[in-house]
Amino acid sequence: MKSPAFTLALLLLFGCAEDPTALGDASTVTDAAGSDAGRVDAGPFVPRDGGPPAPTDCLGEALDEVFVLVTDLGGSAQSHLLRFDPEALRYTVVGEVSCPLDGGFLRSMAVSRDGVAYATDNRGNLFAVDTDDASCRATDMETEQEGVSNFGMGYATLGDTTEERLYITATGSWYRDETTPYRRLLSIDTGAYVVSDIGALEAPTPANMELTGTGDGRLFGMVVDVRDLRNLVITVELLDADTAATLERKRVNLEARSGFAFAQWGGDFWLFTEAPDGSARVARFDWETGEVIDTIDTALEVPGTIIGAGVSTCAPYDLI
Template identity: 35%
Template sequence: MRIARWCFWMALAASSCSASDSGTSPTDSGQPTGGAGENGGEGGQDGAVGAVGAGGEGETFGAGAGTGGSSGDSGSGDADSRCIERAAFVYVLSQDNELYSFKPDRKEFTKIGVLGCQTDMDPNSMAVDRDAVAWVNYAQADDSAGTLFKVSTEDASCEPTETPLSEGWSRLGMGFSSDLSRPDAEQLFVAGATGTPGIGLGRIDGPSVKPVGEFSGSLRGASAELTGTGDGRLFGFFTTSPVQLAEIDKETGEIIEATDLPGIETPSAWAFTFWGGDFYFYTAPDRFQSASRTTNVSRYRPSDGSIDTAYMTNIGFRIVGAGVSTCAPLETPR
């Protein structure tokens, strides 16, 4: 099915998340990287991953977001002027705990640093709030437990939260979504990815997860990654075959409308974000079955229904989390 009501995209901003299959290890920070076509597979550590030019609540979330800064010249066109510049960028997290910023219009990743979160769990998913703080889900390999950390998108420093995760919610898809009338009033929505089937939609409420409801129709029990929008909408990336993008009712968990995305692989490690009017999907196969293949980036453009499965290929590292705040640009920068 096609997602309807695209006339609202001009009122749109975004936030996001992801899911994974494992990983932990170190490297350093600072260099822009990119990858496309056959050049993407060389590297992924310390420097370029193929040269590509331009074109191509225990915790309270979002309180006071954007009140003390301006967007500056981020190259992001429509970034909310109440937000700091960093809040307009996409961020991704690798299987090896490396945090990158990502400029989709330039096909450029820039390494920020290696997360030093004090845990023996594996990184699984990520969302970014309006203060440009990344919220990272770590989970045990057997899904017996999970936790959330807050991570600086400036230097990758990490601090724990008071949100232990268990009972079906240890491994999550995550995304912030705000209200159009109050952009700074956002909530962190989660999708329970533990076990088979998944247990649907929830939200972080104080130090715990409050269940919202199961997904409906053919997507009941399916696993999803989430991305939210500044006009109060929430979307899921469902790893069905073919994969599907669906708008989700935040009050009930029911599917409003969905669309098939033929050509985008059904992944083992995955994430997605909305930025500049388009959706970006980060997918990789099982690393044991295809050790040399890293993440591909595909773009879905709702304005014309086009799917570019070769937007970037084999970028040199495996993405397990991605996020972008509701301060993100509403249109692709010109």
């Protein structure tokens, strides 16, 4: 039997209307310290100034939303793909994700502007998931390139062009020898499935790091410092996508129980974790002020924890 501490470490390291697939009541809002503020109407979210218009090459309205990966680590290891609408604060099931796994489980995800959600498992395999129906296929990417076996991932454009790049981040963890910590920013060419090293990250060891990006070329990382499991430290960092240097860092006042995922949308960051009662919690973080604006808890109707999130560079990104 796994101890609670082991389960937490595992999760951190990897890590309704008329529509029958629309899930949950997302009206429980808590403050930044995590205290229950009662049952209130969270109301619709309005992005800052509406954000810039979506690029014309984006395929479909769904790419304006955030996709999340829910994996049942405590049971079947089955995963589901869901959409999260930050305006309506609702989750919608896309489908069950059945990738050809070899005993592993899915743990991170990034979404391209052409509607492909690239997902990785705990062994470093890369899969392509269709955001329309959650169908999954294996890719030809060889594992262990540049010594990477576990990684977080996210897309950002190259400057203000429509060309984008899939970035991945590998940080030291219990899966590697702590005497030789691994903290690197890399990229994946999804045409040739070649991994290229970019540079060293300024991250603690052990820690976990996920990525998200914008349509104007900015790349951000969410870092969970797990050196002390009783006192987890979460930061959001603006990264130099060319060198891996941290340009700006802000600490997030958020209690993380388990789960580990985030995405930018509409001028804020949306950090996904698990609430004390086991429901899905998403915290809305204001980059400008460095404050958690509110948190929304939702009881999902699929088993598991949100451990992956991805948003395409088509989404609004009016960050300060």
